[in-house]
Amino acid sequence: KDFFIFSDFGSGQYLELQEKLKNPFMILDHHLPQGIGNKEEKSQIEDIYKKTYRWHLNPYFYEFDGSSEISGSGMSYFFSKCLNEENLDLSIIALIGANGDIQNKGENKSFTGLNSIILEDAKKSNLIEIVNDINLSLIKPLNQALAYSSEINLPGLSGDKNKTLKFIKRLGILIEKSDGSIKALMDLNQEEKQKLTSALIEYVSIKSNIEPNEIINKLIINRYLLKNEKFGSDLHDINEFSNLLNACGRTNNASIGIAIAMGDKKNAYSQAQKKLEDYKKMLVKALSWIKEEGKIKESEYIQYFFGEDVIPENIIGTVSSMLIFNESEHIKKNKPIFGYAKRKDENVYKISARAHDSIIKRGVNLSEAIREALNLSDLDVLGGGHPPAAGTKVPINKIQEFLKNCNKIIGNQLN
Template sequence: MSLHDDFVDAATKAGKEFVEVAKGKHVALVTHFDTDGLSSAALLELAFDRENISYVTMHAQSLDEIFLDSVFKTDSDVYVFADIGATVLEKISEFANDKLVFVLDHHEPSTNDNLHLVHINPLVSGVTEKNSISGSGVCYFFAMGMNKDNRTLAHLAVIGAIGDSQEDNGFQDLNNRILQHAVIQKTVVLSKQIKLYGINSRPLLKVLEYSSDVDIPGVTNDPKGVKDFLDDLGIMWEWNGRLKKWFNLRPFEQAAITEKILELKGAQEDDSKLLVYAYSLPNAPRREMIDIRECATIINASGRLEQYRVGVNTLKGDRDAAQIASMNLRVYKSAIRDALQIVDDKRAQGTLIENDKLVLIDFENKIPSSIVGIVASILARNKIYREGVVVCTLGETSTDEIKVSLRVSLSAKDFKLQEVLSDAVSKVGGTSGGHDNAAGAVINKDKKEEFIESIKASF
């Protein structure tokens, strides 16, 4: 068997073991708070419901001692950590005592010791490819071990993987297996379309105006150019006083726009980079959630605003929750705009720590700590920074701690941000985790200045 098969075998065996010991018992489920974590929660809750297993669900940004203490005070019979836990296995083991614990994760483990935990992780099975599987993907194979009928939940793992930025015009082996299950179950529809974001949620005029991923000559960032573009094609962008969206267009109009964009791009770019895979949810609770990329963004917003139940219930198909989730996205985007304005203000005031290797922004208590990672990602993708510049963002949590996020700009490779951050955190105390190109940590507030000096010295 391949290493991928070894992992699937380990995950399904763990699922079988779990369902045998959990029936008639109470389960405490703990997941991360982002799209992948909330997808993990929705997937496992539906799998537990299928087996009539009772449970309580909790969500966390990180697993500190106070939170772990509260988890194990639920006095449950079985504990499941999903998309979280691998980076603090020793701590979980300390609190668990002799309780049965399953850790379903894809992050770098803090130890390879057994610790009497059931730890299912592709890295433990030797699967080391970046983006091979998400946390919700691990949960999917675990759920398949519980009951083969859980193949109907594959779409939730696809949402989680896309939310975790694991799709790059296609998926790698394990994620691709899950996608194929979802396609066969008809819970995901796979197609090819021009690389435009917001097709189901934004007016057509805005989709084309903000088409920075494609950068259409004479159209992108040019409102008048957008209207001229559509007028030349004979496509009406308004109907009865309402702005049209992509789905309002007839198929031949969509095709005409696609062909014209490819023509305008000419030899500048390979068509394969402009025509990308699109993943659709035919049973989405709202139209703007049909495109999985947009759905993942909406779910992430609820997680970042700490409205976890809204995100999970939306993923489970609750239309009322989905309406709230869509509204949460607007609030979330406003918070992001405020954060980016703070960056601009700090740069203008000369208070931004910025050099040719590192950009560090301390937001203090001015933005929700749950969005510092997203802001770091946005800044890292911004073309004002050259490839390889590391972006570090800090924000104060409601418990008087500091949330830290590290990202590397553009498509830089061969970075080990998780190792860099782990080293810095080891000097001041706290918890850290993540991947080579994205890492996060939580430290004590009184250690902030010492931490900043340590990070600066690392670059």
């Protein structure tokens, strides 16, 4: 019989897999196991471990947090390392996956927990270099990187690449190349980077009334560069590499992303760059539509939007993430956001929920909330994920009841 490996999936469905799948299988997942609302339910997690450990590998069994300390790719990496110690070269793929799951949440965007062990493997294998750098895209034109940064909010400048270009020029930085194109961050020398850093700290401090130390902590990050990749390419910085692979998946071209991860840096890479441009256009269109048409609706404790015929199911999660995690003035950070889009050929909505760190610290757990809301809505549907990011699918005729129950449960969590 064929042997199945469920990677980045399966823990939330292990009972159904155990009951219905006749083939032998293994689960390598980092999500909370089925029936578990949060990581504090240690005795229940231990019970699941005892029943399933022969074929089910999950970080929560060993008191590691799957939402921040290891991703699905990391779980697969440790499995591959057990098969063959020479698989250390796969450590960089695991880190790219962790970056894609926004798990570089330690100081200066460092990795923690099991991800830090994977990073040590990559360093020992001389595959990765860590540099202190400005928290901007390494390869985008600098004025665009500043204007559209999801990390740095510049009141009066953010969202306007012409204004950010003037801001840079006023610093005395020669921003244009000999061919007339705009330099990227990677083109600046150390002196120019220092000028830019000082100016950004001063500007944000004055405009946003934020202490310089707080700005520095967000502005200066660890950048992870892959030593065997071409300087300035989409594959050199693990953040750009992650964006490229994500674009392949979100545009239904997963095979191209897999080929790149396996080493195809020619044909697959050029195809992926085209998919990345397509993906960016989809996101810009989606975000502009939401903002211009005022599509965000609010309840007392949640906010939500319907993608209609503009935002398809394959990017509803990304759009929800960008709205809640990016520096957006028209989205409230004190309420989780629920995006939903109709699934193709099904009479259901795909739900993607996201919550900002500030309310996770106050007790919001979206994985738990979605499971409870499904139960209150009398829906026998699987759902869950992590405290800041979770999802499910809901019949079209049940969406309002489901959202009403989500609002009630989030209110209970906050209060």
